[in-house]
Amino acid sequence: MVPVEETMSDFLRECGGVAVIDGGLATELERHGANLNDPLWSAKCLLTSPHLIRTVHLDYLEAGADIIITASYQATIQGFENKGYSLEESEKLLRKSVEIALEARDVYYNRCRETSSEPTPDGIILKERPILVAASVGSYGAYLADGSEFSGEYGDAMDLEFLKNFHRQRVKILADSGPDLIAFETVPNKLEAQAFGQLLEEEGIIVPAWLSFNSMDGINVVSGDSLSECVAIAESSKKIVAVGINCTPPRFIQDLILSIKKVTAKPILIYPNSGESYDAATKEWQDRGVSEKDFVSCVNKWCEVGASLVGGCCRTTPDTIREIYKTLSSRRRSSTHGVDFVLT
Numbered sequence: 001m002v003p004v005e006e007t008m009s010d011f012l013r014e015c016g017g018v019a020v021i022d023g024g025l026a027t028e029l030e031r032h033g034a035n036l037n038d039p040l041w042s043a044k045c046l047l048t049s050p051h052l053i054r055t056v057h058l059d060y061l062e063a064g065a066d067i068i069i070t071a072s073y074q075a076t077i078q079g080f081e082n083k084g085y086s087l088e089e090s091e092k093l094l095r096k097s098v099e100i101a102l103e104a105r106d107v108y109y110n111r112c113r114e115t116s117s118e119p120t121p122d123g124i125i126l127k128e129r130p131i132l133v134a135a136s137v138g139s140y141g142a143y144l145a146d147g148s149e150f151s152g153e154y155g156d157a158m159d160l161e162f163l164k165n166f167h168r169q170r171v172k173i174l175a176d177s178g179p180d181l182i183a184f185e186t187v188p189n190k191l192e193a194q195a196f197g198q199l200l201e202e203e204g205i206i207v208p209a210w211l212s213f214n215s216m217d218g219i220n221v222v223s224g225d226s227l228s229e230c231v232a233i234a235e236s237s238k239k240i241v242a243v244g245i246n247c248t249p250p251r252f253i254q255d256l257i258l259s260i261k262k263v264t265a266k267p268i269l270i271y272p273n274s275g276e277s278y279d280a281a282t283k284e285w286q287d288r289g290v291s292e293k294d295f296v297s298c299v300n301k302w303c304e305v306g307a308s309l310v311g312g313c314c315r316t317t318p319d320t321i322r323e324i325y326k327t328l329s330s331r332r333r334s335s336t337h338g339v340d341f342v343l344t
């Protein structure tokens with residue numbers, strides 16, 4: 001068995017050095033007709049329309065994503081219980097988020113086996129390759145659904161034990177549901193990063209994890225905590241196999257990668273948002289973001305300065321991911337030497 005700390009580097013080697021992460025889930029679910037105006041946000045679809053989640057996962061796989069992230073970002077036992085679900089039902093919904101993604105991967109592999117061409121004329125990429133399912137764990141602020149995942153301000157009374165206990169059962173259930181990775185996403189402050197790191201140890205979680213922060217200024221994480229100190233938490237854990245940034249405007253990404261690189265030799269992941277800003281009060285997106293073309297034109301630069309996993313967060317689409325896949329293809333070809341991937 002591969003030691004947990006080598007799982008990501010092995011995967012990246014199989015991918016030819018760089019891997020593609022999927023794009024925005026909630027915004028795609030809305031495009032497919034889901035109404036997500038709810039504290040559960042994308043997790044609401046676990047209840048109402050799991051088939052849409054599967055469709056979006058498949059769209060991303062067919063756009064070239066090597067890693068798909070489950071719809072559990074805002075899925076918490078406490079959130080489901082607030083909606084009147086029992087503990088048992090809540091745990092079942094968490095498991096379901098992983099099952100849907102695993103199912104989408106199976107469907108994708110079957111489609112690959114049925115066709116041999118790649119890519120197909122309509123831009124669908126059907127290529128057998130290693131694909132990872134990452135179980136999303138959003139921050140405590142994401143559960144609060146009051147925008148505090150974008151401020152990192154949980155109040156002075158907040159402490160490590162509270163955060164660990166808030167996430168504990170959810171992380172255990174997700175880890176036991178068969179994902180390849182746990183994606184701690186949009187982590188807004190150092191305290192929550194510590195909570196995640198300690199939880200992995202305390203609960204003996206054997207699924208490798210990544211830790212992804214967000215930033216509003218290109219220097220610190222959103223709470224104002226030092227990015228270096230946050231990344232150091234990932235660096236000190238063998239169970240955390242990659243670290244990086246998500247849900248942050250593209251214009252900040254390059255500097256953030258350079259800062260992260262000073263603290264860790266672990267693979268760096270980035271999946272920025274489209275650059276539009278989210279207004280937590282109105283729950284709407286404001287401002288115009290960068291164009292898809294501008295976003296994708298940064299991808300090579302980001303890889304040159306140290307990123308090895310690239311995807312998109314809110315408001316990015318399968319088209320964005322398809323362009324990232326195409327952009328990274330030449331990079332992958334030049335770094336792949338005799339790597340054979342056998343689908344088991």
Ligand SMILES: [Zn+2]
Nearest residue numbers: 247273313314
């Ligand atoms: Zn986002």
